Amino acid sequence: xxxxxWGKNAVLETLLKNPKRINKIYISKNIGLDNRLKKIKEFAxxxxxxxxxxxxxxxxxxxxxxxxxxxxLQGVVASVSPIEYISLESFIEHAPKNKFRxxxxxxxxxxxxxxxxxxxxxxxxxxxxILVGNHRSCPxxxxxxxxxxxxxxxxxxxxTNSLPGAVDFLKNNDWWIIALDMNNSDNYxxxxxxxxxxxxxxxxxGDGISKTLLNKAxxxxxxxxxxxxxxxxxxxxxxxxxxxxxxxxx
Numbered sequence: 001x002x003x004x005x006w007g008k009n010a011v012l013e014t015l016l017k018n019p020k021r022i023n024k025i026y027i028s029k030n031i032g033l034d035n036r037l038k039k040i041k042e043f044a045x046x047x048x049x050x051x052x053x054x055x056x057x058x059x060x061x062x063x064x065x066x067x068x069x070x071x072x073l074q075g076v077v078a079s080v081s082p083i084e085y086i087s088l089e090s091f092i093e094h095a096p097k098n099k100f101r102x103x104x105x106x107x108x109x110x111x112x113x114x115x116x117x118x119x120x121x122x123x124x125x126x127x128x129x130i131l132v133g134n135h136r137s138c139p140x141x142x143x144x145x146x147x148x149x150x151x152x153x154x155x156x157x158x159x160t161n162s163l164p165g166a167v168d169f170l171k172n173n174d175w176w177i178i179a180l181d182m183n184n185s186d187n188y189x190x191x192x193x194x195x196x197x198x199x200x201x202x203x204x205x206g207d208g209i210s211k212t213l214l215n216k217a218x219x220x221x222x223x224x225x226x227x228x229x230x231x232x233x234x235x236x237x238x239x240x241x242x243x244x245x246x247x248x249x250x
Contacts, residue, residue, distance in 0.1 A: 003080050004063055005145045006073045008036040013150020014080065015040060019047040021153075023079040029053040031075040040076060067143050083140040083152060085159035088166050091129055092173055101128045101197045102243065103175075107163055107213055108136040108204035109232055115140075116147025117233035118202070123151035125240045131158040131166060131199070167199070167216045175199055179209050179217035180235055188221040193243040194250075200239060202232050 002023075005011060014021055025044050027037060044051050059077045064070060095101055104122050109115055115138045119130055138144065145152050160166040167177055178191065179201040201217065203209035214220065223235050230238070 003082055003142065004059065004066075004077055005080050005142050006059070006063060006071060006077045007146050007149075008040065008074045008076055009149040010146050011076050011078045011150070012036055012040050012043070014078065014145075014153050015043040015047065015049070017150075017153035019043070019049060021080045021083075022047075022049050023081065024050045024052065026052050026054050026056060026059060026077045026079075028056045028073070028075040030055070037075060063142065067141075069143070071146075083145075083157060085140075086156050088131065088158050088160055088169060091156060091158050092169075095128065100195060100247075103127065103129050103131055103170075103197075103199040104236070104240075105131045105163065105167070105177075105199050105201040105213075106137055107133070107201060107209050108207055109202060110136065110138045110204060111232075112138050112141050112143040113147050114138075114205075114231060114233040116144040116152075118236045119144065119148040119155060119157075120151040121233070121237045121240055123148070123155040125244050127155065127240065129156040129158050131160065131163075133163040133166075134159060134161050136204075163210075164212050164216065167201075167213060170197075170199055171216070171218075173197075176219070177201060177213075177217045178219045178221060179203075179214055180222065180239060181209055181214060181217075181220045182222045182225075183208075184220040184222050186219070186221050188223055188239045189242050191219050191221055193246050198243075200236075200243070202236055205232055 056073055175197040177199050201209055201213055223238050
């Protein structure tokens with residue numbers, strides 16, 4: 001099956017950041033072109049991407065069958081090549097040496113909506129990458145791309161065969177590991193995130209972070225709650241923006 005993305009933001013951001021991924025764009029012939037659709041048409045023409053005005057019912061059926069969800073195409077679908085993952089070694093080698101860096105590690109986060117939301121928040125906050133494992137983790141699917149509103153094109157996604165091995169590699173390269181674990185007593189705002197390279201580890205709802213990774217963490221933090229705990233993407237947003245508040249505004 002071909003890879004499709006849909007929605008105005010997802011298609012437009014891919015055109016702006018990574019137009020070579022797009023093979024063809026399909027725009028509904030039954031819809032008026034608003035500003036974003038006009039921009040999609042303009043940038044597609046500027047990048048020699050073929051546009052076809054057509055009935056999108058066929059693509060709706062294909063995407064619904066693939067995702068198992070009712071989807072809002074917003075009048076535009078694009079046929080794309082898959083996102084290219086990078087290696088952790090390449091990430092470390094090519095990262096700027098004159099600033100401290102910030103990374104998200106996802107351990108077993110399998111829900112594409114949570115994954116996409118975390119990508120969107122991390123990219124908006126200026127994080128340097130998202131690290132996922134080959135096992136027990138959601139790949140970058142079309143639902144992930146749509147939920148991220150195209151932000152997946154703005155932040156590297158790093159894939160590794162072994163998250164524990166990747167954490168050891170980071171620690172050996174002057175990185176600190178911070179695990180979000182709701183069973184710990186230290187609050188997320190009690191850690192000083194300034195003046196260090198750090199990786200924030202987030203686990204799946206229910207299972208949380210594996211014991212192996214927890215044992216490798218330099219800090220273990222929680223988001224306090226008077227009710228049931230927030231889902232992983234909400235927790236990620238809270239902690240990510242506390243790190244940005246400290247680093248950039250204190």
